Amino acid sequence: MSTKYRGKRPSHGPGGHAGNKPAPGAATLAAAVEVVAAVVSGGRSADDALQETAARVDRAAIQAIALGTVRWYLRLLPAVGKLLQRPIADLPPPLAALLVTGAHQVEYSRAPVEASVHLAVEASRLIGAARASGLVNAVLRRFVREREELLSDAPAEGQAALADGDIARRTAHPHWFVQQLRMAWPDQFLRVLEANNEHPPMTLRLDLSQLSGEQFMLEWRALGREAALIDWRPGAVTLARPAPIGVIPGFATGRVSVQDAAAQLAAPLLQAQAGMRVLDACAAPGGKTLHLAQLTRGLEQLIAADIDGARLRLVEENFARANAAAPLVSAELVRADLTRPAAELIECLQPRSFDRVLVDAPCSSTGVIRRHPDIKLLRRAGDIAGFQAIQRAVLKNAFELLRPGGRLVYCTCSVLPVENEELVGEFLAAESRASALPWPLAVPMPPGILIRPVGWQLLPGHGAGSDGFYYACIGAATDE
Numbered sequence: 001m002s003t004k005y006r007g008k009r010p011s012h013g014p015g016g017h018a019g020n021k022p023a024p025g026a027a028t029l030a031a032a033v034e035v036v037a038a039v040v041s042g043g044r045s046a047d048d049a050l051q052e053t054a055a056r057v058d059r060a061a062i063q064a065i066a067l068g069t070v071r072w073y074l075r076l077l078p079a080v081g082k083l084l085q086r087p088i089a090d091l092p093p094p095l096a097a098l099l100v101t102g103a104h105q106v107e108y109s110r111a112p113v114e115a116s117v118h119l120a121v122e123a124s125r126l127i128g129a130a131r132a133s134g135l136v137n138a139v140l141r142r143f144v145r146e147r148e149e150l151l152s153d154a155p156a157e158g159q160a161a162l163a164d165g166d167i168a169r170r171t172a173h174p175h176w177f178v179q180q181l182r183m184a185w186p187d188q189f190l191r192v193l194e195a196n197n198e199h200p201p202m203t204l205r206l207d208l209s210q211l212s213g214e215q216f217m218l219e220w221r222a223l224g225r226e227a228a229l230i231d232w233r234p235g236a237v238t239l240a241r242p243a244p245i246g247v248i249p250g251f252a253t254g255r256v257s258v259q260d261a262a263a264q265l266a267a268p269l270l271q272a273q274a275g276m277r278v279l280d281a282c283a284a285p286g287g288k289t290l291h292l293a294q295l296t297r298g299l300e301q302l303i304a305a306d307i308d309g310a311r312l313r314l315v316e317e318n319f320a321r322a323n324a325a326a327p328l329v330s331a332e333l334v335r336a337d338l339t340r341p342a343a344e345l346i347e348c349l350q351p352r353s354f355d356r357v358l359v360d361a362p363c364s365s366t367g368v369i370r371r372h373p374d375i376k377l378l379r380r381a382g383d384i385a386g387f388q389a390i391q392r393a394v395l396k397n398a399f400e401l402l403r404p405g406g407r408l409v410y411c412t413c414s415v416l417p418v419e420n421e422e423l424v425g426e427f428l429a430a431e432s433r434a435s436a437l438p439w440p441l442a443v444p445m446p447p448g449i450l451i452r453p454v455g456w457q458l459l460p461g462h463g464a465g466s467d468g469f470y471y472a473c474i475g476a477a478t479d480e
């Protein structure tokens, strides 16, 4: 039997003492519900929606509840939906988000289930759904009693194994993504889906010209904290537990930055040397540009280009942080749309003039779902073709900016071959001056990296413990 929402004022059940001060925690839950609704119904990114809670003392708790709910939304939604008499999509978005967030708290938080239900009922008043508090109470109480059955993952009768749809629900991913992932990585896709639901490690990049791994470990342990150096990536450190950036020694002066280990491969793969002209073609917010500047001092020129002027300001902030103690690194910021032919770009982006070009292309971000679980809800199958069109154009035009004999690194944080090896393969087939280059001997290869027909793929949950990332190194033929 399902529970009906009649929009009537409920009798005051648990926590339903209208007019009283809400229970502690209800305001936190209500704020998390607003974030969930902003993602699910407003199509906003969780980072963007969470900005509105940045000044609150309970922001960490709001973030944990909201991201946890978003992570498991596609598993919880059908279960909660079974308890309603009408489609959950017909409920006001904040009320639907409250029911799923409440179910998340019951299923995944360490709080006693009674307390989670009580807080959800209290939160209904705070999100303007006081009249539905009886429904919230009834639905969540039934969810508590029946959740094992509601969330059951058993294959349908007569089926030996879980179908894509069941796997999608069990792992809380969109169906289209499970299908594409299984097709691309039949032996790895289940582990990737599981890894996407794990809490990501906090990984740091040390500027080894200012600070050794051993020095950092001493400073970090002196604070009573633990970390481990990543053996395959010099200067990369995984913290045993995430920490606020304010407590990380060296962060304020750029000796230390926050960057996943996979992203730390871009700069070394580019193999820049002092005296070279380097272009970071899709640079914002500048994590890789700063790495390039810190790894190779004495570049003749480093240009950070991006289509988005607001995001370019983040590159500026990154460099300001790195120069806080002393002026050490610099980059020229240029607003440019690299989907435009090289000849139409501004003067400083001359065809055939750069020794090195990095193309960290905009993509589906399907390799970083564990860090941004809202990607599961925001990304649609139809978005991929749009990303491909930009990737194709940016790669083609960025290659035009490369001088003969120069080196280009193409990368994405996508796990979909259509944005990666297939796209680069098509480019190499069409561009006679371009050829695939081998992995540089001087750069240690991460464990578990997949050597592809073109380039290399890192998958979440496989060996390196990093995000999912794709890299290809491309050379421009020398003029004969």
Ligand SMILES: C[S@@+](CC[C@H](N)C(=O)[O-])C[C@H]1O[C@@H](n2cnc3c(N)ncnc32)[C@H](O)[C@@H]1O
Residues within 6 Å of the ligand: 281, 282, 283, 284, 285, 286, 287, 288, 289, 305, 306, 307, 308, 311, 336, 337, 338, 339, 360, 361, 362, 363, 390, 394
């Ligand atoms: C994956 S992000 C880059 C991340 C950055 N490299 C870092 O490590 O911090 C992709 C960037 O490409 C930019 N972008 C998207 N379309 C572009 C275009 N047509 N031309 C130049 N940049 C573009 C986006 O604004 C975004 O900042």
